[in-house]
Amino acid sequence: MNAQNLDNGADSVERLTALHSYEILDTPREDDFDELVNLAASICDAPISVVNLIDSHRQWFKAEVGLGISETPLDASIGLRIIKSLTNQLRGEFSIVNGHPGVQCLLSFPND
Incomplete structure (x- = not known):
C-alpha cells in the first residue's frame, strides 16, 4: 500500500496540510505523550502502544512503547489499514463516520 493507492482520503491535500500545520512531525519525544502510551500499555496489558501520525509516505511515532523505532513506511502501517x-465498512452506515466532525481518534486492542 502506498500513498497513490489510498482511496479513503488518507492522502488528501486537506488532511496533509492540517497535519503539517501542526509542526509536530520529527519533533523530540515529550513526557506527556510518553506517559500516555505507557498508561495505555499498562491499562491494556499490551506490549506495544503508540501515538502515530500518518504522513503521505510514512507513519511517524510521536511516542511508542515496545517498538524501538520512530517511523515505518505506509506499507507497514497497521493503523492505516x-x-x-473501518472507514470503507462504516461509510454510509454511521453518522459519526460521515458527519461533523467525523471520527477523530481510533483506539484498538485485542480482547482475548
Missing part, C-alpha cells in the same frame, strides 16, 4: 477498512 485499520482506518481504511
Whole structure:
C-alpha cells in the first residue's frame, strides 16, 4: 500500500496540510505523550502502544512503547489499514463516520 493507492482520503491535500500545520512531525519525544502510551500499555496489558501520525509516505511515532523505532513506511502501517477498512465498512452506515466532525481518534486492542 502506498500513498497513490489510498482511496479513503488518507492522502488528501486537506488532511496533509492540517497535519503539517501542526509542526509536530520529527519533533523530540515529550513526557506527556510518553506517559500516555505507557498508561495505555499498562491499562491494556499490551506490549506495544503508540501515538502515530500518518504522513503521505510514512507513519511517524510521536511516542511508542515496545517498538524501538520512530517511523515505518505506509506499507507497514497497521493503523492505516485499520482506518481504511473501518472507514470503507462504516461509510454510509454511521453518522459519526460521515458527519461533523467525523471520527477523530481510533483506539484498538485485542480482547482475548
